[in-house]
Every structure is written in C-alpha cells, then in structure tokens.
Amino acid sequence: MTDVTRILNAIEQGDPSASEKLLPLVYDELRVLARQRLSHEKPGQTLQATALVHEAYLRLVGNDKDQERSWDNRGHFFAAAAESMRRILVDNARRKMTQKHGQDYQRVDLQTDIAGTDPDIEKILAVDEALVQLAAEDETAAELVKLRFFAGLSIPEAASALGISRTSAYQQWKFARAWLQCALEAEKI
Numbered sequence: 245m246t247d248v249t250r251i252l253n254a255i256e257q258g259d260p261s262a263s264e265k266l267l268p269l270v271y272d273e274l275r276v277l278a279r280q281r282l283s284h285e286k287p288g289q290t291l292q293a294t295a296l297v298h299e300a301y302l303r304l305v306g307n308d309k310d311q312e313r314s315w316d317n318r319g320h321f322f323a324a325a326a327e328s329m330r331r332i333l334v335d336n337a338r339r340k341m342t343q344k345h346g347q348d349y350q351r352v353d354l355q356t357d358i359a360g361t362d363p364d365i366e367k368i369l370a371v372d373e374a375l376v377q378l379a380a381e382d383e384t385a386a387e388l389v390k391l392r393f394f395a396g397l398s399i400p401e402a403a404s405a406l407g408i409s410r411t412s413a414y415q416q417w418k419f420a421r422a423w424l425q426c427a428l429e430a431e432k433i
Contacts, residue, residue: 248318255305263305274301274325280396281329291336300328319405323387326395330372333394337368374427378420385420388413 248269254262278293278300304324379386384406391402403413 246318248321252317252321266305267301270321270325271297273322277322277326277395278329281333281394291333296329296332299332300325303328303332319401322395322397323391323405326390326397330390330394334368334372337365337372340365341369370428370431371424374424374431377427378423381423382416382419384408385416385423388416389420389424392417 248266251262251266251269255266274297275293278296282291282293282296304321375386375389378389387406388399388402391397391405392399395402397405399413399417400410403410406413408416
C-alpha cells in the first residue's frame with residue numbers, strides 16, 4: 245500500500261491531520277493534470293493551474309463533514325480529482341455565460357476592432373452535456389473520457405484507475421469518441 249493510499253484511508257476514517265499530509269504528496273501531480281487541462285483552454289483564461297488545483301483539492305478533502313470521501317486507491321483519487329477539475333471548469337464556463345458576467349457583451353480586440361464570441365465556453369458546455377448523456381448510456385465510457393481529457397491519463401493508466409482491462413479500455417475509448425463526435429456534430433459544435 246502506497247503512502248497516498250494509506251493517507252486516503254486515514255481521511256476516510258476521519259483523521260483531521262491526514263489531509264495536511266496528502267497535499268504535499270499529490271500536489272505536483274495535480275498541478276501537471278491542471279496544466280494539461282488548461283492547455284486546451286482558450287488563451288487568456290483567468291483560471292490558473294494553481295487555483296484549479298487548490299479548488300479541486302478543497303472539494304475533494306475539504307472540511308464538509310457531510311461529504312462522503314471514499315477512495316479505493318491512488319488511481320481512484322486522481323479520477324475524483326479529474327472529475328472535480330472538470331466540474332470547476334464547467335461551472336466557470338457557465339458563470340461566464342450569465343448576464344452578470346458579460347454574456348451579452350462582445351469583447352472588442354483593440355487591434356482589429358472586430359468583436360467575437362467565445363466559442364470555447366460553448367464547446368465546454370456542449371462537451372459537458374454530451375458527457376452527461378454518454379454517462380446515461382455507458383458510465384464506464386464516460387469515466388474513461390473524463391480521465392483521458394480532464395486528468396490527462398493514458399488509456400492504460402485510465403484502465404487501471406477504472407479497474408478494467410486495457411483491451412476493454414481501448415474498445416470503450418473507440419466507442420466514446422465515436423459517440424461524442426456524433427453528439428457534438430448534432431449540436432453543430
């Protein structure tokens with residue numbers, strides 16, 4: 245059993261000092277995941293990797309006593325971290341689409357004087373909706389997509405985190421890509 249797994253078990257048991265021990269062990273890996281995810285975002289993103297890691301970590305091991313925390317192993321924890329990062333990015337995109345945060349305003353580039361919309365926000369929301377629909381049809385395929393896109397895991401790493409064979413993971417990946425492509429084309433994204 246690794247140190248991370250031992251600490252995750254201690255957190256599950258309610259040890260208040262365990263979460264302080266976990267962060268130094270997983271921080272660098274979480275920053276790599278966050279940087280990978282944010283590298284796919286539009287330039288000028290106000291959310292930085294450090295903030296994304298901290299927010300995801302707080303959601304995972306925060307002080308909410310009612311929140312159920314149960315991680316089987318290191319892979320399961322990082323899968324939960326990827327899901328948390330995905331939710332943060334989707335929430336951020338939804339917030340930007342509200343009237344209060346300038347949904348109807350058009351950004352004008354001083355260089356070109358041409359206003360543009362922010363298609364990346366729409367893509368994030370469309371992908372999130374497609375993932376929700378995919379999860380209703382095939383939860384494993386949806387989890388595999390989340391691990392690949394939001395955690396940056398390879399197919400063998402994602403297979404290990406999900407507890408499925410590599411062959412099954414490759415098959416699920418093919419299915420999920422085709423399914424998402426069809427769903428996103430139907431949305432005209």
